[in-house]
Amino acid sequence: MANKALATRQKMRLNAKVKVEPSLQIGKPRNPVAVAAKLRAAGPHKKGATAARQAEKRALAKVKLVAED
Numbered sequence: 001m002a003n004k005a006l007a008t009r010q011k012m013r014l015n016a017k018v019k020v021e022p023s024l025q026i027g028k029p030r031n032p033v034a035v036a037a038k039l040r041a042a043g044p045h046k047k048g049a050t051a052a053r054q055a056e057k058r059a060l061a062k063v064k065l066v067a068e069d
Helices: 002-017 032-039 049-062
Strands: none
16 A cells, blocks of 8 residues: 555656646557558458359359250
8 A cells, every 4th residue: 555655646746847738748659550450451351262162153053054955
């Protein structure tokens, strides 16, 4: 408990020394990896070649083949 009170007193002392306007306060630095991930295009993934081939195979099985006379 004593450490918590000491930290609070230290924060109060630091805040009393420097008065900075709230709009000019600097928080934690931004994570550049997170920014890059956010800018990247997101959405559903496209189907692979195997899935497309299997879908075509199923479509062919559904279609009735008619012999040419």
